[in-house]
Amino acid sequence: MDADRILSHRPKFLTQKQREDYFQNGYIMLEAAIPARTIRDLNDVTQSFVEKSRSVPESNGVFDVDRGHTADNPKLRRLSSPVDQHEAYWNFASNGLMADIAEDLVGPDVKFHHSKLNFKWAGAGQEVKWHQDIQAWPHTDYSPLTMGIYLHDTSLEMGPLLCIPESQNGELFDHFDESGRWVGHILDKDLDRVDTGRAETLMGPAGSITIHNCRTVHASEPNLSPIGRPLLLHTYSSGDSFPYTPNPIPSPHSGTVIRGQRPRWAHHDPRPCIVPPDWSGGYGSIFAQQEKTGSSARAM
Numbered sequence: 001m002d003a004d005r006i007l008s009h010r011p012k013f014l015t016q017k018q019r020e021d022y023f024q025n026g027y028i029m030l031e032a033a034i035p036a037r038t039i040r041d042l043n044d045v046t047q048s049f050v051e052k053s054r055s056v057p058e059s060n061g062v063f064d065v066d067r068g069h070t071a072d073n074p075k076l077r078r079l080s081s082p083v084d085q086h087e088a089y090w091n092f093a094s095n096g097l098m099a100d101i102a103e104d105l106v107g108p109d110v111k112f113h114h115s116k117l118n119f120k121w122a123g124a125g126q127e128v129k130w131h132q133d134i135q136a137w138p139h140t141d142y143s144p145l146t147m148g149i150y151l152h153d154t155s156l157e158m159g160p161l162l163c164i165p166e167s168q169n170g171e172l173f174d175h176f177d178e179s180g181r182w183v184g185h186i187l188d189k190d191l192d193r194v195d196t197g198r199a200e201t202l203m204g205p206a207g208s209i210t211i212h213n214c215r216t217v218h219a220s221e222p223n224l225s226p227i228g229r230p231l232l233l234h235t236y237s238s239g240d241s242f243p244y245t246p247n248p249i250p251s252p253h254s255g256t257v258i259r260g261q262r263p264r265w266a267h268h269d270p271r272p273c274i275v276p277p278d279w280s281g282g283y284g285s286i287f288a289q290q291e292k293t294g295s296s297a298r299a300m
């Protein structure tokens with residue numbers, strides 16, 4: 001659905017200015033928007049998965065662990081598809097506040113695509129290089145967006161999300177390298193066309209929400225602090241936007257219309273999209289994908 005039509009609907013949670021800022025810049029940040037009690041409950045469930053990860057020797061379909069991960073010293077990079085691991089995550093993603101905010105930014109029909117929980121382990125949490133999301137899961141339009149919820153207070157040295165204003169209106173960058181291998185980030189040779197100097201750092205107390213469009217160029221630095229930086233990420237689209245490649249993080253919940261109805265017509269944006277590898281053979285995580293490449297992460 002187009003921005004003008006989305007904006008013509010009455011908002012449920014956001015102000016009209018916040019919605020306009022999202023469409024203008026390609027992202028917004030909502031400080032401490034989630035009630036403390038909800039964050040406490042999500043942190044309790046999350047801690048139970050950290051405990052479970054102790055018995056996981058290496059990355060699998062659910063836990064993505066970093067080098068040096070042991071039972072005594074867990075180093076969890078990602079919990080894949082948390083909405084499938086515990087009902088608390090799905091209840092949170094599909095109801096109430098999250099659904100209201102999604103509705104304000106994708107329109108009255110809201111479709112869930114996937115979720116993940118990126119930990120950025122204390123002192124070791126890997127950087128995420130500059131990239132756009134939509135190349136990994138193209139849709140018929142560019143309505144998809146990702147909401148990130150900081151489960152802990154997140155400061156600069158913890159590797160918060162960095163977003164480049166208005167980059168959603170610019171070039172769609174290749175995330176394959178010269179040899180045709182998927183690397184999951186913008187190549188060094190293309191970074192001079194990215195105005196990384198304009199990047200804004202999205203950080204805030206626990207319960208803050210980052211929201212970025214699927215075309216927005218974004219990254220994050222390593223976590224150099226002694227505290228972890230769990231970021232719970234949910235991706236939604238307009239109901240009339242349809243993915244046309246396999247979901248890299250498949251879930252029984254993918255495609256669920258969490259608000260409104262399943263429209264009878266698909267919306268198509270005329271701007272083409274690069275097609276990713278065939279994820280039906282598995283994806284791993286952005287950390288695992290980017291780790292395989294030796295190129296530098298940042299141009300700032």
Ligand SMILES: O=C(O)CCC(=O)C(=O)O
Pocket residue numbers: 118128133159160161218219220231286
């Ligand atoms: O966890 C982060 O800091 C960024 C995550 C991200 O950009 C992604 O998973 O696409």
